[in-house]
Amino acid sequence: MVVEQKSTNCARCPFKIADRVCRKEGGKYPDNCPTILKKYLAKDALAEYSKPENANFARQASIQESEGYTNRELGYSRVRPAKTRIEEILEFISKMGYKKVGLAFCVGLRKEAAAVEALFASRGLEMISAICKIAGVPKEMIGLKDHEKIAIGEPEAMCNPILQAEVLNDEKTEFNVLLGLCVGHDSLFLKYASAPCTVLAVKDRVTGHNPLAAVYTLDSYYRALK
Numbered sequence: 001m002v003v004e005q006k007s008t009n010c011a012r013c014p015f016k017i018a019d020r021v022c023r024k025e026g027g028k029y030p031d032n033c034p035t036i037l038k039k040y041l042a043k044d045a046l047a048e049y050s051k052p053e054n055a056n057f058a059r060q061a062s063i064q065e066s067e068g069y070t071n072r073e074l075g076y077s078r079v080r081p082a083k084t085r086i087e088e089i090l091e092f093i094s095k096m097g098y099k100k101v102g103l104a105f106c107v108g109l110r111k112e113a114a115a116v117e118a119l120f121a122s123r124g125l126e127m128i129s130a131i132c133k134i135a136g137v138p139k140e141m142i143g144l145k146d147h148e149k150i151a152i153g154e155p156e157a158m159c160n161p162i163l164q165a166e167v168l169n170d171e172k173t174e175f176n177v178l179l180g181l182c183v184g185h186d187s188l189f190l191k192y193a194s195a196p197c198t199v200l201a202v203k204d205r206v207t208g209h210n211p212l213a214a215v216y217t218l219d220s221y222y223r224a225l226k
């Protein structure tokens, strides 16, 4: 059932991408279009990009975006993707001149974290890394019952994303990279981290950390989700 939409929902925009008002002046838009209805916010948002803490960051992020493609000189229809996400993260760190980088990772991705840490360190970065189980606090401390744990009947440390963030804050990291944090734990890390953050990979235990695999197969193998 498609619900009539009053609030912002660009995901349901009915127009071809090239024809939309957010892509070209005088373009098409639905009744709930935020480009038209939220002009009062757009002005304030633009002003935020002028702030010293955002200006260069925003500029370099958009340069990084463009540089993610080759063949730009041949026209938009001929561009090709050029860089993996980890390359982009390294390049962005270099563009921003960051020297001290935090890595917040999940215990389930400790091998990947070791590889990422070694790679980043080999590029001359000072790496501060913090595992999700940091401090080894029992899950009972946040109210979990034994049957709510993974290893029922055994001691189990909770994921501690707030402490992960606080430790990286304490070490004064300039930029943080998230690697495989759980749904919700990543939210808390992002809520408490002082430095700007990016995500190298999100956790998906079933798909080898490729959550879009389930999205791409929503009409076939994952149709039961709909």
Ligand code: SF4
Pocket: 009, 010, 011, 013, 014, 020, 021, 022, 023, 028, 029, 030, 032, 033, 034, 035, 036
């Ligand atoms: S901003 Fe407006 S035109 Fe652009 S996708 Fe959203 S609803 Fe569609």
